[in-house]
Amino acid sequence: MTSETELLEHFRKDNERLRTALKINQLIAGELKLGPLLKQIMEITQSLMQAESCSLFLHDETSGELVFHACSGEKESQLKEICRLPKGSGIAGWAAENLQTLRLTDVYADPRFNSEFDRETGFVTRNMICTPLIARGKLIGVSQVINRQDGDFSKADERLMESLVQMVAIAIDNARTHERLMEQQLLQHDHELAKSIQESFLPNEMPEVDGYQAAFHMNSAFEVGGDFYDTVRLPDGRFAYLIGDISGKGVSAAMIMSTVLSDIRMELTHGGSAAEVLNRFNLSLCKKAQNGMFVSLVLMILNPETGDLEIANAGHLPPVNILSQRIWQHDEASGPPAGVILDACYDCMRLVLEPGEMVLLYTDGITEARNIDHEILGAGRLLAWLGECPDTPEMCMGYLIERIRLFTDQAAQSDDITLLILGRI
Numbered sequence: 001m002t003s004e005t006e007l008l009e010h011f012r013k014d015n016e017r018l019r020t021a022l023k024i025n026q027l028i029a030g031e032l033k034l035g036p037l038l039k040q041i042m043e044i045t046q047s048l049m050q051a052e053s054c055s056l057f058l059h060d061e062t063s064g065e066l067v068f069h070a071c072s073g074e075k076e077s078q079l080k081e082i083c084r085l086p087k088g089s090g091i092a093g094w095a096a097e098n099l100q101t102l103r104l105t106d107v108y109a110d111p112r113f114n115s116e117f118d119r120e121t122g123f124v125t126r127n128m129i130c131t132p133l134i135a136r137g138k139l140i141g142v143s144q145v146i147n148r149q150d151g152d153f154s155k156a157d158e159r160l161m162e163s164l165v166q167m168v169a170i171a172i173d174n175a176r177t178h179e180r181l182m183e184q185q186l187l188q189h190d191h192e193l194a195k196s197i198q199e200s201f202l203p204n205e206m207p208e209v210d211g212y213q214a215a216f217h218m219n220s221a222f223e224v225g226g227d228f229y230d231t232v233r234l235p236d237g238r239f240a241y242l243i244g245d246i247s248g249k250g251v252s253a254a255m256i257m258s259t260v261l262s263d264i265r266m267e268l269t270h271g272g273s274a275a276e277v278l279n280r281f282n283l284s285l286c287k288k289a290q291n292g293m294f295v296s297l298v299l300m301i302l303n304p305e306t307g308d309l310e311i312a313n314a315g316h317l318p319p320v321n322i323l324s325q326r327i328w329q330h331d332e333a334s335g336p337p338a339g340v341i342l343d344a345c346y347d348c349m350r351l352v353l354e355p356g357e358m359v360l361l362y363t364d365g366i367t368e369a370r371n372i373d374h375e376i377l378g379a380g381r382l383l384a385w386l387g388e389c390p391d392t393p394e395m396c397m398g399y400l401i402e403r404i405r406l407f408t409d410q411a412a413q414s415d416d417i418t419l420l421i422l423g424r425i
Helices: 002-030 034-048 090-098 116-121 155-201 250-269 274-288 378-386 393-408
Strands: 051-059 066-073 102-104 128-135 138-148 212-219 227-233 239-246 295-303 308-314 320-323 326-329 348-352 358-362 417-424
Touching: 034 051, 034 066, 034 138, 034 155, 051 090, 066 090, 066 138, 090 102, 090 128, 090 138, 102 155, 128 155, 138 155, 155 250, 212 227, 212 393, 227 250, 227 417, 239 250, 239 358, 239 417, 250 274, 250 295, 274 295, 274 308, 274 348, 295 358, 320 378, 326 378, 358 393, 378 393, 393 417
Parallel strands: none
Antiparallel strands: 051 066, 051 138, 102 128, 128 138, 212 417, 227 239, 239 295, 295 308, 308 348, 320 326, 320 358, 358 417
16 A cells, blocks of 8 residues: 555656646746746746755856856845856756756865865755756756755656756746847847838938039948938028038938037028138037037028028038039148037038039948958049049049949948039039
C-alpha cells in the first residue's frame, strides 16, 4: 500500500509539473513584453522546481558580462543588487562560458562557487541547478534555481530545468525581436511624420516672375534632412529666395526646419532689407535655440521691377554669380550661423541682376561630396563646371545635377545636396 501511495504521489507531482510547464508555454506564446515575461517565468519556474529562489541573468554581447534581469523567492531584493557578473565568474559565469548545465548538491564543495553573496545577506546556498539559455545557437543568458525545498535537485530536475530554459530562451529571443520590430516601426513612423512635415513646408515649385527664372533641387542623404530652401512673395511685391542648412541630421533637423521656415516667413512679412530680416530672425532663434542648434543660410530679396538683389549671409557658403561664362564668388558670410550670437549684426550685399546673369546658392553637401575613390568634389571643380554650364537656371540646374551624379557615381551620399539658381532672362 505504501508503494502504491508513493507511486500515486509521484504521478501527481509529475502531472502538476506538466501542467506548470504547459502554463509556461502558454505564457511564452501570449506575452511579448520582455519585463513582465521574465518576472512571471521566474515565479513559475521557482514553483515548478520547488526551489527557494530563482534568478535570471541575460548575456550582454558587447561586454560579455551577465546582466541581472529577474528573480523570485527569498532574498529577492538583495539579488536585485547584483547588476553584472563577468563571463566565467562564479557558477553562472562558468555555465555561460562553457554552455553547460551545472547541478550541484553541495555548492561550498565546488571551487567555482562565490560565497560572497551568502556572507553579505545571511542566505545559505546549499544546492543549485544553473543552466545556460541558448537560442539560434547564441547564448541568451543563464538561469539558476537555488535550494530545493525538500532535499537535493535530482537528475530528473536537471532535465526538467533544461527543458524549461529552452522554452525561456526562445521566448526571450522572440520578445527581443518583437521589441526591435516595434522600435523600427516607431522610428519609421517618426521618419514618415517628419518627412511629411518637411514636404509640407518646402515649396513644390518656384513662383513665376516676369523676366526671371528660378530652379531648385534637393536630394536628402537620409529619408529626411537638415537642408531647406524657400521662396516667398512679399507684401511690397518683392520676392525672397533662401537656402540653408540646420545643424544635425534626420528627424530632429527636419522638425526644427519647420520652425525655422515659419520664423523666417514671419520676419519677411515685417519688411526691411535682407540684412534686417536676418538680424531679426537671428535674435528670435537665439532666444529659442536649444542644445547648440544653429542654422546657416543665405537670404536673397529681389525687386523684379529694377533687378535689384540684396543678399545677406549667415555663416553659409558664399553665393556664386554666373554671367556669360564669367564666374565670381561672393565674399564670405558677414556673420556667424543664426542662433549662435544674440547680438550678431549681418550686412547685405546689393547688386543689379543683368539679363542672362544667374546666382547660385548651394549647401556643403555638394562641395563635400566624394566619389568611390574618396576624392572630394570641392569648390574648385564646382566653379569650373559653372564656367561650362548653359545660360538659363533650369538648364544649368540639370547640367550640375548630372555632373554631380557622374562624379559621385556609386559612392554613398553622406550629406544633403541642395541647390537654388535665380536668373534674369
